[in-house]
Each structure stands twice: as structure tokens, then as C-alpha cells.
Amino acid sequence: MAQTAGVKPMAIAGRVASERERCIGMTDAERAWRKQWLKDQVLASNEPVHVEEYWRERTNPIRRIYRKPLDVLFTTLAPVLGQQRAADYRYITGKLGLIAVGVLAVHYYFKYQGNDWTKKGGWRMTRTKPMVLPGQPGFPYKSERCKDSDYADRGFSKSVFGSK
Structure with missing residues (x-):
């Protein structure tokens, strides 16, 4: 609103x-x-x-629950740090915690839930061919893929079904 x-x-x-x-x-x-x-x-x-009842009525109960641990921690630290510094540290700690959870979630996804031959969906990570110009070492670029069956493999040759 x-x-x-x-x-x-x-x-x-x-x-x-x-x-x-x-x-x-x-x-x-x-x-x-x-x-x-x-x-x-x-x-x-x-x-x-600061009217406690006003803030309790104004905020969502779920929000109050997930904010409670940091609120308790920085309320106890406020006499040592000062009110403004404790509020700043609480804000920064909360944001860094959310960033850390996001990074861990992305890491978990790509480590355990990525796209391979066993799944239809998911994000597929591909590598592009590096740019090698004439006169640079490695020109002309030769792919590590030796035969046609290596293309669109998506990890099948490394599985027990793909090994011969």
C-alpha cells in the first residue's frame, strides 16, 4: 500500500x-x-x-519470528556498542546472512541438482570456446572432445550405464 x-x-x-x-x-x-x-x-x-505495542501490531508475525534471534543478540549488545551502532550492525549482519544463505543455496543447486543426462529440467552449464587469435599460443584451437559421441554427452559417459 x-x-x-x-x-x-x-x-x-x-x-x-x-x-x-x-x-x-x-x-x-x-x-x-x-x-x-x-x-x-x-x-x-x-x-x-518507541511504542512496543505499535510495532508488534504493525509487523507480520512470521517476520517477528525470523528477526527474533538477531534482535535478542543486538539488544544485549546495545549497551556496549550504543543504540545506533547496534542497529547498524544488526542490519548488516541480517543482510550478510541472507547473502550467505543465497550463495549456499546456489552452490547446493549446482552441486547436487544441476542438469545432466538423468534430468529433463534444470539449468545447464556450458563452456564457450575460448577466443584464440592468430599469433597467440594454441592457435588454431582444438577441442578436448575427441569424437562425435562426446558432444551433448551431459555426463552420460561417466555413469555406469555409459561406461563399456
Whole structure:
């Protein structure tokens, strides 16, 4: 859902938000209103206020469950590190953890679930022929595949059925 829930946002600063409009001229009522508006922008000493019930109602229960371990860890570290640094470390640790899980999942897939002759689906990894130009060592390029049966093999010749 959009931040304004589909309602067009309204600027509460009015026309005096821009310096150009203020230089054109302001009435006494606009000056008093702007003075009060600027005073209202200053936060109180106890702000921002963290209301636990508000955040509990606002967040998904599944999200609260998977965030709980790092929340507990960095809540205990907050007195040592400081609130802002603990929040930064918690954010970075969570993101690095997700990246690590992603890398491990990709590694597992290509190690155990890759495309070979036993499966119809899956990602197939192929190597392209290296570019060897005249005058470079290895020109003309000769493939490691010796005979026609080596092409489109997909690992069959290494299996017990493919060996003779």
C-alpha cells in the first residue's frame, strides 16, 4: 500500500515552504503560522518514542519470528556498542546472512541438482570456446572432445550405464 493510502499528499508547509514565496511577501498571519510551524519541527527530548505495542501490531508475525534471534543478540549488545551502532550492525549482519544463505543455496543447486543426462529440467552449464587469435599460443584451437559421441554427452559417459 502507498504511504498515503491512495490519497494525494498535502504539503502542510503551505506556500511559505519555498524561500522564493517568502521573499515575495508574507502577511502577519503567515509569519505567525510559519513561526509556530518551525517551532513544531523541533523534537522533544524524549522523542522518538518507541511504542512496543505499535510495532508488534504493525509487523507480520512470521517476520517477528525470523528477526527474533538477531534482535535478542543486538539488544544485549546495545549497551556496549550504543543504540545506533547496534542497529547498524544488526542490519548488516541480517543482510550478510541472507547473502550467505543465497550463495549456499546456489552452490547446493549446482552441486547436487544441476542438469545432466538423468534430468529433463534444470539449468545447464556450458563452456564457450575460448577466443584464440592468430599469433597467440594454441592457435588454431582444438577441442578436448575427441569424437562425435562426446558432444551433448551431459555426463552420460561417466555413469555406469555409459561406461563399456
